[in-house]
Amino acid sequence: MAASIMVAEHSEIIRKGMLDILHHSGLFNQVREVHCAANLPEMVSRYKPDILIVNPAMVDTNIRDELANGTDYHLKLAAIVYHFYEEDKLAVFDEVISINNTRAKIVKKLHRLLQKETVQNKTDISQVLTAREKDVLKLLVGGLSNKEVSEKLFISSHTVMSHRKNISRKLSIKSLAGLTVYALLHKIVSLEDLQR
Amino acid sequence: MKEILITGSAKMANILTADRRAMVLMPRFGIDMGFGDKTVKEICREKKIDPDFFLLMVNVFLHPHHFPDKKLQNTDPDLLLTYLANSHDYYIREKIPSLKALVDELLEKLTFPVKDQLFKFFTDYIEEVLEHIDYEEKTVFPYISDLVSQPNPIVSTRWSTGYNIRLFEEKHDNIEVKLSDLKNLLIKYFPPAEDRYLRIRILNELFDLEQDLIDHARLEDKVLIPIVRQLEQNKTQP
Numbered sequence: 001m002a003a004s005i006m007v008a009e010h011s012e013i014i015r016k017g018m019l020d021i022l023h024h025s026g027l028f029n030q031v032r033e034v035h036c037a038a039n040l041p042e043m044v045s046r047y048k049p050d051i052l053i054v055n056p057a058m059v060d061t062n063i064r065d066e067l068a069n070g071t072d073y074h075l076k077l078a079a080i081v082y083h084f085y086e087e088d089k090l091a092v093f094d095e096v097i098s099i100n101n102t103r104a105k106i107v108k109k110l111h112r113l114l115q116k117e118t119v120q121n122k123t124d125i126s127q128v129l130t131a132r133e134k135d136v137l138k139l140l141v142g143g144l145s146n147k148e149v150s151e152k153l154f155i156s157s158h159t160v161m162s163h164r165k166n167i168s169r170k171l172s173i174k175s176l177a178g179l180t181v182y183a184l185l186h187k188i189v190s191l192e193d194l195q196r
Numbered sequence: 197m198k199e200i201l202i203t204g205s206a207k208m209a210n211i212l213t214a215d216r217r218a219m220v221l222m223p224r225f226g227i228d229m230g231f232g233d234k235t236v237k238e239i240c241r242e243k244k245i246d247p248d249f250f251l252l253m254v255n256v257f258l259h260p261h262h263f264p265d266k267k268l269q270n271t272d273p274d275l276l277l278t279y280l281a282n283s284h285d286y287y288i289r290e291k292i293p294s295l296k297a298l299v300d301e302l303l304e305k306l307t308f309p310v311k312d313q314l315f316k317f318f319t320d321y322i323e324e325v326l327e328h329i330d331y332e333e334k335t336v337f338p339y340i341s342d343l344v345s346q347p348n349p350i351v352s353t354r355w356s357t358g359y360n361i362r363l364f365e366e367k368h369d370n371i372e373v374k375l376s377d378l379k380n381l382l383i384k385y386f387p388p389a390e391d392r393y394l395r396i397r398i399l400n401e402l403f404d405l406e407q408d409l410i411d412h413a414r415l416e417d418k419v420l421i422p423i424v425r426q427l428e429q430n431k432t433q434p
């Protein structure tokens with residue numbers, strides 16, 4: 001999965017070091033740098049990176065509103081820190097990368113971040129259901145009974161039924177046939193899965 | 197909200213202009229539009245329709261909170277069965293084909309695999325509707341006819357198999373649910389596919405059909421089933 005990333009950091013040493021890590025991580029097909037806070041909004045708006053690694057000193061806490069106001073654009077924010085910052089200053093970020101983190105650790109954090117569901121992503125169609133609900137849906141649509149699902153996931157039948165109710169309520173789809181179409185459309189199951 | 201009951205002196209045209217749902221009732225009684233300013237009573241006399249029965253059906257069909265208890269006792273079940281058979285005709289000959297034509301048009305614009313998924317869901321749904329109608333006509337209606345015509349319950353084989361009207365009640369909900377699901381799938385989850393107005397047309401049909409089925413089911417629940425229950429009771433207490 002090709003993702004794009006942008007680094008906003010005024011220190012050249014740190015910025016270049018980060019770029020090196022990003023280039024070698026194999027996670028990104030586009031890596032861009034910004035060294036001046038003034039350019040940041042314009043750069044983000046033009047290139048729309050999936051992740052922005054930014055020095056908190058370069059931005060305000062309303063950074064999300066400033067940079068990613070459009071409803072279609074989901075920007076994940078990572079802070080690069082080498083000073084002490086108060087917790088509320090960092091609260092707006094989805095991830096924090098410390099200057100002390102190893103290369104491996106940084107890559108791991110970014111990888112996890114790419115897959116993370118952010119607050120904005122909740123409006124994304126596939127993110128309406130929780131991970132657990134998707135697990136249950138997948139099995140139900142595959143033809144398992146409530147009891148079989150409960151055994152497979154090590155939860156009670158009651159919990160399975162509760163998940164099923166929540167799923168139907170969230171999606172406004174009640175029949176198993178309808179849920180199957182939903183699951184197929186959102187790639188929660190594939191046609192091959194169902195044919196088995 | 198207090199519902200104003202329709203009486204025999206009401207003008208048929210006014211009923212239709214007040215509530216467009218009443219339009220589909222006309223063919224089920226063999227009434228064609230173009231009846232001018234005639235009242236319900238006049239049209240029923242002309243077409244040889246039992247006016248009490250007509251008013252009972254219209255009021256239950258249009259008014260969700262109307263309880264027809266008192267009027268049911270003298271209702272001829274055969275009239276009811278004829279009405280229901282005519283309703284089925286409407287679904288089979290009119291509603292389903294028109295819906296199917298629209299969906300076929302939509303399918304042409306979609307790409308795989310979405311196309312197949314919609315096709316399968318819709319075809320299965322139509323099949324269920326047709327099966328349900330078939331079930332009503334081949335099992336439920338003859339059962340009811342038997343109840344009316346057979347003086348001795350032991351003679352009727354359907355009775356002896358333990359069938360009763362409760363089984364019929366349970367089958368209603370399935371179809372309504374799938375229809376609602378189809379609506380939501382089209383509104384929320386099927387991706388756009390150059391079909392803006394087509395999708396709106398389909399949804400209009402679905403909204404209409406949904407309302408009609410709800411009203412139709414209400415007739416079955418509030419009129420048909422109580423009558424049949426009464427007939428069943430009469431049989432067990434000779």
